[in-house]
Amino acid sequence: MLMTTSLRPPGSLQAVAAAITVAGLALVLPAATAAPRVPRVVEVPSRPAYVMPPAAPERPALVGQVLRPATVLRTENPGRLQVLLADGRSFRLGGNALLRIEPTLLDLVRGRIIAWIAPGAKTPTPLRIRTRVGTASIQGTTVFIEASADSVLFLSWEGQVEVRADDGSVYRLGSGQRLEATPDGWKGPRRIDATEARLRRRNSELLNGFGAPMETLPVLERELGLTP
Numbered sequence: 001m002l003m004t005t006s007l008r009p010p011g012s013l014q015a016v017a018a019a020i021t022v023a024g025l026a027l028v029l030p031a032a033t034a035a036p037r038v039p040r041v042v043e044v045p046s047r048p049a050y051v052m053p054p055a056a057p058e059r060p061a062l063v064g065q066v067l068r069p070a071t072v073l074r075t076e077n078p079g080r081l082q083v084l085l086a087d088g089r090s091f092r093l094g095g096n097a098l099l100r101i102e103p104t105l106l107d108l109v110r111g112r113i114i115a116w117i118a119p120g121a122k123t124p125t126p127l128r129i130r131t132r133v134g135t136a137s138i139q140g141t142t143v144f145i146e147a148s149a150d151s152v153l154f155l156s157w158e159g160q161v162e163v164r165a166d167d168g169s170v171y172r173l174g175s176g177q178r179l180e181a182t183p184d185g186w187k188g189p190r191r192i193d194a195t196e197a198r199l200r201r202r203n204s205e206l207l208n209g210f211g212a213p214m215e216t217l218p219v220l221e222r223e224l225g226l227t228p
Helices: 002-006 010-033 194-203 217-223
Strands: 040-046 049-052 072-075 080-084 090-101 106-116 127-130 134-138 142-147 152-158 161-165 170-173 177-182 185-191
Touching: 040 049, 072 080, 134 142, 152 161, 152 170, 152 217, 170 177, 170 185
Parallel strands: 106 127
Antiparallel strands: 040 080, 049 072, 072 090, 080 090, 090 106, 106 142, 127 134, 134 161, 142 152, 152 177, 161 170, 177 185
């Protein structure tokens, strides 16, 4: 065997090596070119916006950055960013925000977040967003949450949102309904009126000023009667 191989002409050996190399590339290329399903930053329309990976220093957020579990995101006004999660769900963050990405939920310490699930997407488990007063669960919907020093506001832009308060209470919001935790207790749910809906749609820094798509925007505009 060794003698037979050693007697091959050099050109023949090169051809065999080339064939093996090409075959090998054909086998590995699909895996190399397949996009990994991992959370990542897809847009940073304004700064300051930061990413702090686990056990690593904070750094400016960059498009394409992979976000491992326990990564902390932080923004300072007017900073904003958009993230695509591993399961295809998305969120935008802004307003002096601080948020930790956990394996099974998003932990919003402060700031504003809008999260959504693309219409028609199959998501076996709800997306959960935890705040200091309770946890919101969404599935096939768009939710806005603002956690300020004095209160936490939950707003369903469209679809059903369930809020489980830390005191054991459970609230369910429909399209255009808001619920607020205040120092005086929980208020709502109640439907926002047309004037508030129009003002929020026009002035929201999370609904406007992004180039990356928000697939549920036409849906929420239709649900709240904001389309011509």
